[in-house]
Amino acid sequence: MTTLRSVVVGTGSGLPARVVTNAELAERVETSDEWIVQRTGIRQRYLADASETTSVLGIRAARAALDDAGLTGDDIDLVICATSTPDHTFPSTATQIQAALGILAGAAFDLQAVCAGFVFAVSTADKFLATGAARRALVVGAETFSRIVDWEDRTTCVLFGDGAGAIVLEAQDAAGTNADRGVISASLRSDGRHREKLYVDGGPGSTGTTGQLRMEGKEVFRFAVGSVMDVIEDALKKGAATAADLDWFVPHQANKRIIEASADKLGIPRDKVVLTVDRHGNTSAASIPLALDVARRDGRIRRGDLVMIEAIGGGFSWGAALIRW
Numbered sequence: 367m368t369t370l371r372s373v374v375v376g377t378g379s380g381l382p383a384r385v386v387t388n389a390e391l392a393e394r395v396e397t398s399d400e401w402i403v404q405r406t407g408i409r410q411r412y413l414a415d416a417s418e419t420t421s422v423l424g425i426r427a428a429r430a431a432l433d434d435a436g437l438t439g440d441d442i443d444l445v446i447c448a449t450s451t452p453d454h455t456f457p458s459t460a461t462q463i464q465a466a467l468g469i470l471a472g473a474a475f476d477l478q479a480v481c482a483g484f485v486f487a488v489s490t491a492d493k494f495l496a497t498g499a500a501r502r503a504l505v506v507g508a509e510t511f512s513r514i515v516d517w518e519d520r521t522t523c524v525l526f527g528d529g530a531g532a533i534v535l536e537a538q539d540a541a542g543t544n545a546d547r548g549v550i551s552a553s554l555r556s557d558g559r560h561r562e563k564l565y566v567d568g569g570p571g572s573t574g575t576t577g578q579l580r581m582e583g584k585e586v587f588r589f590a591v592g593s594v595m596d597v598i599e600d601a602l603k604k605g606a607a608t609a610a611d612l613d614w615f616v617p618h619q620a621n622k623r624i625i626e627a628s629a630d631k632l633g634i635p636r637d638k639v640v641l642t643v644d645r646h647g648n649t650s651a652a653s654i655p656l657a658l659d660v661a662r663r664d665g666r667i668r669r670g671d672l673v674m675i676e677a678i679g680g681g682f683s684w685g686a687a688l689i690r691w
Contacts, residue, residue, distance in 0.1 A: 367541075368539050368540070371540035371548030371550075372536070373538045376437065376534035378532045380428075380653075381529045382647075386416060399526055404621070406643070408622075411646060413528055424654075427659075428463050429482050439468035442496070442502050446475060446505050448487040448508075449509055458504070461475075482563075484505070484507035487506075488549060489554055489687060492506050495536075502534060502536050505516055507653070507655045508651070509529065511579070511649070513576070528648070531653075552604075553687075554684075563581070563680075589622050594678055595631055612673070617639070620653070625641060640660070670690065
């Protein structure tokens with residue numbers, strides 16, 4: 367039976383101009399390159415200047431993805447932007463991206479699941495395309511976490527970077543097997559009981575301020591490694607696949623130790639893991655699309671490859687998606 371499958375037809379990145387090394391951060395807070403690399407694997411990150419807002423970076427990534435797909439704004443009828451750092455409380459960042467690219471058809475809205483946002487956005491866009499409610503979706507992850515971190519807290523400020531990544535999904539006819547290109551399956555979870563482990567201590571509806579990021583690093587590490595296994599295994603089961611079938615594992619780029627521990631638990635060889643946390647830092651919802659764009663453009667991810675993406679973010683919310691490239 368013929369079905370519709372959401373196929374990735376383009377990828378793009380949008381990064382700030384400024385690169386900040388660990389050595390530069392060591393001049394600002396009590397830390398060192400050795401300390402940061404040993405605990406996180408991060409060597410540098412990109413930080414936005416005043417003119418580089420979340421929407422500016424998102425537009426940059428979205429335009430690159432459209433160019434990569436050989437499409438224009440006229441070809442898109444759905445825009446979803448995963449972000450926790452929008453330019454404004456409203457309107458949505460997605461509508462700003464939509465307007466900048468001349469997209470006039472369909473809906474545009476933001477989705478907030480913090481670091482898991484891009485996985486949630488891909489799954490949401492897939493539902494629109496698989497049901498025929500849209501035909502081409504622009505899915506963007508864009509963040510400027512440098513504006514919500516506490517620059518006096520060395521345990522968190524060294525972790526995050528700014529940036530945006532995007533993909534274009536297109537509805538295409540498929541036979542309904544995991545050999546077909548596109549989003550095969552997804553598994554999403556949330557558990558709000560863990561709010562205090564990773565959160566921002568402000569907001570327009572409570573303090574009337576932006577607030578700053580607060581995190582219990584050890585608790586996040588412990589929960590992340592254990593919980594993501596459930597959604598990965600569920601996505602694999604739904605997609606009639608096993609970890610051994612994967613060509614590439616593209617996890618949220620938060621911490622090298624979390625990434626490697628997750629890969630080891632799944633039995634995925636390190637040479638099948640896409641790792642960009644060293645150059646980007648943790649860019650929250652932007653990390654997976656940035657990593658996908660890097661690996662696609664350098665020739666690692668190729669047409670027909672089976673790719674697993676996964677992430678966990680504040681809330682906690684976590685998810686995984688299986689994609690045939």
